[in-house]
Amino acid sequence: MASNYKKRGVDYQHNSNMRTLPGHYYHSEAIYREELAKIFYKRWLLVCREEELPTPGDFQTVTIGDESIILVRDEGGDIHAHFNVCRHRGTRICMEESGQFENGIIQCPYHAWRYRLNGELRAAPLMTELEGFDKAAYPLHSAHVRSWGGFVFLNLAENPLPFEQELGPLLGKFSEWHLPELRIAHRLEYELACNWKLILQNYQECYHCPGVHPLLSKWTPFRNAVHDCMEGAVIGGYMEMTEKGGGMTMDGKAAAPPVCEVHGDNLQRVHYYSIFPNLLFSPHPDFVLYHRIRPLGVGKSKNDCFFLLHPDVINNDAHMARFQSAIEFWDATNLEDWQVCEQMQLGLKSRRFDRGHYSGQEDILFALDREVLKALGHEGDD
Amino acid sequence: MASNYKKRGVDYQHNSNMRTLPGHYYHSEAIYREELAKIFYKRWLLVCREEELPTPGDFQTVTIGDESIILVRDEGGDIHAHFNVCRHRGTRICMEESGQFENGIIQCPYHAWRYRLNGELRAAPLMTELEGFDKAAYPLHSAHVRSWGGFVFLNLAENPLPFEQELGPLLGKFSEWHLPELRIAHRLEYELACNWKLILQNYQECYHCPGVHPLLSKWTPFRNAVHDCMEGAVIGGYMEMTEKGGGMTMDGKAAAPPVCEVHGDNLQRVHYYSIFPNLLFSPHPDFVLYHRIRPLGVGKSKNDCFFLLHPDVINNDAHMARFQSAIEFWDATNLEDWQVCEQMQLGLKSRRFDRGHYSGQEDILFALDREVLKALGHEGDD
């Protein structure tokens, strides 16, 4: 039972048996624990931008499920990720969200064990009196870190999948934007009463746009959607603006000059890629927008939404005055999305919900669901 | 070990082995989930009065456990109950507690699927592009609705027990009150920190009245209680007032003229019936009082208490000024009851509680417990 659904740019075989996940995937505490263990403790996660740790000793702490991680730049400029857990008796070492470790020392407040920025145990008072105590055996547990385009990714697995393999389709794709040169111009923070997967799903289809986003639909009609990555950790595509020089702002005009070397077709496209499981990445002609998603519970999520610009634009007051229109546009659009995500979370609790059918506009969500099921090892269950 | 306990009007064989339910029936999350599944998702529940949906398109949403239900009056005047869940992907359609669906359309805010008031899918944008998509196969899931005496009852089961069978003993019993003609004159709302069953139990015995309700005991001494329905979904009886023309008010005089055709013995009786599991129904000579109970959790319940009067009384300012005395009386009496219900909830947590023995005044609670156990299929366990 397949129908040839004509997608712009892609001939796509839409299968009318493409059904949504069962409702308990959004409500079961057990499924959520499994997702933490098999997805958030195993996959590459966006945590911050390199610029957020400018000098040696600068740190950020990041919470992922039950884990707190210290991200810190060492004296040589490398970024390390340490479990925020003292090797002595398990105390959480650092309570601040960000700051500077003085004198290159990470010190546990309880019994004053001291670690170097690279995680090595430097001093453990009195433990040296114990026979056989070997400092070298007690570094902070550390996690894998990789940078790409100025983004810092973290992986809590002991043996992660290769980073390049996960991000494959994106590598090189956005070189026109000079991503490493961009800086955070603004940040919007949201807490949502819904499961993290609903945010990714909402991001990946524009079937909802006509009803939910009147303004967005005006600048980028939903029929202008093209999906060019339909499988794996990176999925998405782009939407074409109705006019060149347009922008995702309150008046539909560009919010800023084109970013670095952006040109040609890209001047008219808004890209939407999700890097599974927690980065939503949207290069626009005139800025880069990205969302960092973190689950706070089975039905609660945090979304931090960032705007990247070239420093030359950030340092220009006139440019930044104009840029407010993009911030205003996306804040309004985000809130329109969160409302329907939260309503979907509620409806999915019903015992009568017996899995929906995806429309031809939503087949990419089927791909997203497959990625979830694959990560959980639930593929056979479907 | 049975004793002949002489009840007013009824020779009743009270069995001294009539014991209460074990404490975990009031605290176990598992029992509560079972009660939702086997009682609240299966039995007839009071949801509102017909008058609360006066015109076509008027709706109320009702929450029962994890389910949200839309009650709506259609163009032909019929009331429908729809699961508040879009057939597309499960979004909760309607967030308001009450309102009007414009143009006879129930529209999901997410992808704009549109349903008729009777639940039929009218339009699903773009789905028609899918081969084999049959709109007729996607109406809103609906639930059974029945009216009696102006009360609207809902049943979430696919094949409910016959309504008449459940309400049998009440049908025709209160014709003197002209129930369908009555209107809501006042509403009191309460949230209680106790299991829903404790509210029903509290309602069904007046053994507690001398200590808990000094005023009520003065107008209707607890020895005046007569139980005439001792088995099944409807149980209860009445209490006789010490004087004709008396009323359940602060001064013990009637709160209003007798309702419609109430006469004879009924002028001196306050009736107390529970319609399992969520309606407490109290025709008085001068008004009708009822409680709608909803479980919010194993140890948390909502109780909405309504007063019904004939419109002629409601529209008479002098009558309504006097009627405040009934509202004041019942609000005070309710609060006296909730206090002891909440203390019982706390005490039932104790590991030392080993099931109490019902007094002769409380044997009707044993009947109530049997109805619970029967619904849960736990009869053999007792």
Added chain:
Amino acid sequence: MASNYKKRGVDYQHNSNMRTLPGHYYHSEAIYREELAKIFYKRWLLVCREEELPTPGDFQTVTIGDESIILVRDEGGDIHAHFNVCRHRGTRICMEESGQFENGIIQCPYHAWRYRLNGELRAAPLMTELEGFDKAAYPLHSAHVRSWGGFVFLNLAENPLPFEQELGPLLGKFSEWHLPELRIAHRLEYELACNWKLILQNYQECYHCPGVHPLLSKWTPFRNAVHDCMEGAVIGGYMEMTEKGGGMTMDGKAAAPPVCEVHGDNLQRVHYYSIFPNLLFSPHPDFVLYHRIRPLGVGKSKNDCFFLLHPDVINNDAHMARFQSAIEFWDATNLEDWQVCEQMQLGLKSRRFDRGHYSGQEDILFALDREVLKALGHEGDD
């Protein structure tokens, strides 16, 4: 792999395999339920001082896990502990934290069953109409109570371990303080976001003192710690002050004259004993400080900290003005401790925490852990 760690006053064989408990002992809801059942419902618990129930009819209610207990002094001067649960249908009888039962009667507010202070059922309205109802068979369930040194201990087990056996090492040890004569001079209350065991552990080692307690470490350097009870329900020892006449105050001088007959070495010692599971007991030369600990959940605890003085000191304004310095010192010191306890609670959630190694300063914590494991019957698991 053992090393001879030289402790002041004790030659102690420290084993470098002395490892901490696994992290789930501080986070698992199941372990917590087990601790309630096997520790808090079975062992001797400090509940109050005798002085808090000065006259017949005086009561306090105490919450232990799901149980509420009424402690009441009867007409003969004896203290009773009753489960706060009516024998009729399980209602919690008394909601106040403390007060006076009038006329020697404990009355349930629901159906007015009345009990004597010693727990006997005195009247159960109407139950006597029931054939075979024997009042003598329905006293309040009671628990065991014992007094020592003015402290009142409670045991909820039906057949408790002998009190003297549990407290063995303490009996007679502090006779110089004339404990029964002392009175509560002040009380500090804290709620902590950590498991109860972390409070006991924090109390039993001073390895953390240099980093956490600068002032305390000045008056009692951590190397001055001597542990003389290293096994069983009572463990602990003392710390020696750097100077005679010193005190645990803001300026390091005594807070009050020596208590009663305290003399000799005790003038320079601060004692720290934990009486498993909920009393931390610290005789100082100039006052007695104790902590009463109660678990409120697996990760939440209540700590009430009391200061005892002789009435002659309490009644002397000049003495009490000076004594504020001890209160100020201990309040600050307590807060320093709670901070690290709460950080340890957070860190112990990490999946990477793989049990720490105790230092030679912490071997007494290993003894404390053994007491927990023994009580839970988990010894073989270690």
